[in-house]
Every structure is written in C-alpha cells, then in structure tokens.
Amino acid sequence: MGARKKISAEKRKEALKTMYFAKLQNVPTSPRKMRLVVDMIRGMEVNRALGVLKFSSKREAASRVEKLLRSAIANWEQKNERKAESGELFVTKVFVDGGATLKRMRPAPQGRGYRIRKRSNHITLFVDSKSNKVDQN
DSSP states (O other): OOHHHHHHHHHHHHHHHTOEEEEEEEESSOHHHHHHHHHHHTTOBHHHHHHHHHTOSOHHHHHHHHHHHHHHHHHHHHHHTSOOOTTTEEEEEEEEEEOOOEEEEEEOGGGOEEEEEEOOEEEEEEEEEHHHHHHHO
C-alpha cells in the first residue's frame, strides 16, 4: 500500500470512531425492496422510526432494519456512556448497497433454461443526536 493510500485510510478510520453506525451485510432480500423500507425512516427521530418499522406492511425487511436500528442505538449509548433520551437521536444516513447475487437456472420449455438471480444487500445505518449535527455544520 502506498503512503498516500495509507494516510487516507487512517483518516477514514479516525472519522469512523466519532460516528455511530451499524452495518448488516448479506441480507437475502433484493436491494430494491429494502430501499422502500429504508426510505420510510431516513431523517426520522429514532423512537418514531422504530414505531414505523414495527407496523410496516413489509414485515421481513422492516424487522431486519428494526434490529439494525436497535444495534445502532446501542452503539451510540456505548460510545457516549449514557442512555439515549426520547427525541434526542435521529437517523442521519441510511443506505442500501447491492450484495452478492446467487445465480441459479430454472428449466424452461424446449430445452432452454431461464436464469434466476437471488439478490442480497448490505445496509448501513447512521444515528446521531441533534446537538452534534449543529456542531458539525
């Protein structure tokens, strides 16, 4: 690794120490379906986002995002050494990236085969308090 790459990698690692996030990788749901759920909670207050996810019609995807959000809250509490109060934490950034795709074949008429793509995704969820947002800007 070159010197410049190493320096920029170390800067990125230092920046991540001040951020509060949780990652979920290789979720066996298509990224498109997961983005529908994630878009509902982006920018929301954490307790309200948990309520929205609990009563979402997209049950499978919402339950995974809910568990991830709880993990991000726990990470924030761990780093700040105190409990999060209601109305304090917000979902600042959430993004869904495509993961590995399993490729399968399905029999089709006249000796052909149709390709089945079983997609997966990676979710990254950032939380932060309102006061920290104001300090950074």
